[in-house]
Amino acid sequence: MPDPFVNQSDAWIGRTIGDRQRYRLDRRVGAGGMGDVFLAMDTLLGQQVALKLLKDTLVTSLDLKKRFEREVAVSAALKSDHIVEVSDYGVTAEGFPFYVMEYLRGQSLGQLLRQQRQLSIERTVNIITQVCDGLSLAHEGVTLWREKATVKEHIQVVHRDLKPDNIFLVPTTLGELVKILDFGIAKIREDRVEYTQLTNMFLGTFHYAAPEQIEVEKDIDGRADIYSLGIILYEMLSGTDPFGLGLNTRSINQMSWALAHTSKPVKPLRSQPSLSNLSPVLEAVVLRCLNKAPSDRFASVNDLKIALQVATTVETETVLPPRTQHDIEDKTTNKTTIRPLTPLSPIVTKSTNINNSTVIRPMGDRTIERPIEPVAPGVTDTILSLGQDSLLEIITEIIGPIASTLIEEIAAQTSSTKELVENLFLYLSTSQQIEFEKKARGLLQKSGTQTRTGQTQAIDANFLQQCEEYLAEIIGPIASSLIQEVMETYPQISPADLVNMLAEKIPNAKQSKKFSRQLIG
Structure with a gap:
């Protein structure tokens, strides 16, 4: 019998635990922040499972034990194809809580990135969109039962520890299936049990933590997970981190990560080696996830997923030929051959068609049709009345010197001022769009004053x-x-x-x- 006060996880190997000694622990396969994970045999059904056991050194902490039990309840309630399934829960004779999960065959995203470092755009988007599907369920909320299943409560769950090692890739005949692991430090919003002495501790991995996590704010929501996905996306595409800390991340101390997340600017994704030809639309999606302020990120993982799908469509389109006289004449009969950038609405809440077209996203051997909603009305006549020089002046004030390159990239793929401005707005947060409108009004008022005084x-x-x-x-x-x-x-x-x-x-x-x-x- 293992000593419950000695950190000797391997002493459990060969033991049988659970009701009717159902689970035999065959070998230890990993460890999370809260417990050790074993490959076990379900002797009742004759199949392999994964079993997570609370760490020996933590079993005496009442707060941590409650958190582990809550992890079980959360994980069991999250029923999604993209979240690891929990099938059973129990306590050993020595008082060690454990739970049983499906045993996944494959590798983690962390293992894959240590082998390949950079992934293709298609595979990156395929993986992250599936993660978004899993997180969407958690962020929208699940029902938990308490007090011996007599009281139920609908709550929202934030993972808070998203990282490549917590994203698992399972090869299937239909393509790569993605599963999210380890909701061990998941934040349950408005959960009274959350307000313990643990609330004032940083919980997570500094490398991927959102600024508000490091600052230990209480009202953390799903946008913290979106920030972590931004770091992961950046690393999947570039093979390095967004702050220029270096490829050997193990040598970087935790404080360096904390300072980078809270105060250091992100390096443009297209400034990284081999990414100079990356679509500015895809770059904008990744960088929006990495805004320091949660309000400047995507509002939900569903919005992020749709933006990635649209950005991938833009990325894979062929380069358009120069416009000709014939193209311009076609425009007068509504037959323009110039296709504008597909809008990336940051506030999409449902799916509709754009110009009766549908975005096709490949996913393994499957093809999924996802209609995309057009940009919500927000480009006013005030803004449309500006000349391109005025547009450049305002956008430069808001986002900096990258504005000129951005306008050139978008203008090359649009056929009107309205399309240009609509696509510019995709790169701006709500607050930045409001600022743009105010500055546009200011310029027009100044222009009107000049007209009245005879300057024009x-x-x-x-x-x-x-x-x-x-x-x-x-x-x-x-x-x-x-x-x-x-x-x-x-x-x-x-x-x-x-x-x-x-x-x-x-x-x-x-x-x-x-x-x-x-x-x-």
Whole structure:
């Protein structure tokens, strides 16, 4: 019989425990923060299972014992194809609580990354979207029973310790099946049992912990898990961490990780070796997960999942050929051949079609059709009336010098100012979108003041005729229609803004600049 006060986990090997001595412990296969995991034989059913036993050194702690028992209840309630299944629970004769899980054959994501370091975009997205499916159930909430199953309560669960070693990959005939392991330190929101002396301790792995976890905030929610997924995504795609701490993560002390999460900026994903051609849309998805403030991340794992699926579609599209005169003429008959970036709505709550098209996401040997909802209304006439220079000025103030590159990347794949602005907004949090709107109003008010004081002039018929003549030389007879469209949409537009908006319609950059110089210098 093992001594309950000695840390000798291997002494359990060969023992049988549980009701009717049902489980025989054959070998130890791992250890979590709360207990040791054994490969065991269910002698009643004749099948292998995984059995987790509370660590010897922790069994005397009442708080930790309660937490372990709560882990059992949480894990048993989380019924998902993407969360490891708990099938039984018991206590040994010596008072050691344990629970029984399905035995998974495969490897952890941590093991895979130690072998390959970098994964393909397709495999990365496939793995993380399945993790999102599992977390979605936990974040939405489960029902737990208490007081001998006489009282039930619906609660939300946050994992708080997501890391590659807690993500397990099971090969199947339908492709790679992903399972989340170890809800051992899961945060149950609004759970009274949570408020023990453990609440003031950091629980988790510093390497993947969200800033609010390190600061030991009480109201941690699912966005903490989204931050951890951001770190994992970054490492799966790049083979390194987001803060430039180095590839040998074992040599980095915990304080370095804590300071990085709370105060160090994230390195652009496309600045990493071999990722310079990565889609800026996919980069934006990953970096949004890594915002320091929870409010600037995705609101839910479902939003993150949809954004990843759309970003993958953009990533795999072929490069579009340069626009031609034929393309521009097609636009007037609603037959434009230029496909805009598929929107990545940060507030998607349900799935609908975009232009009657459906995003196809490969998953192993399966193909799943997932309609994607368009961007929610939020791009106002105020913003659309800005010229591209004004857009660049505002977006640079909000996100920094990467703005010019971002606008160039998006503009190359969009065919109108509205599409450009809609896709720019995908890179901004809600608070940043509000800030954008305020700055746009400020610029337009300033422009209106200048007009009233004579610094700019109203548009007269001669100026419009001159615009049409110059524009027709470049794009042909549709020039008149384009000018009329702009004037009807923005009747108070200034001459300079009119020229800027018309210049954006010209696909050739040199011709666009020449047009602007001819009219406004």
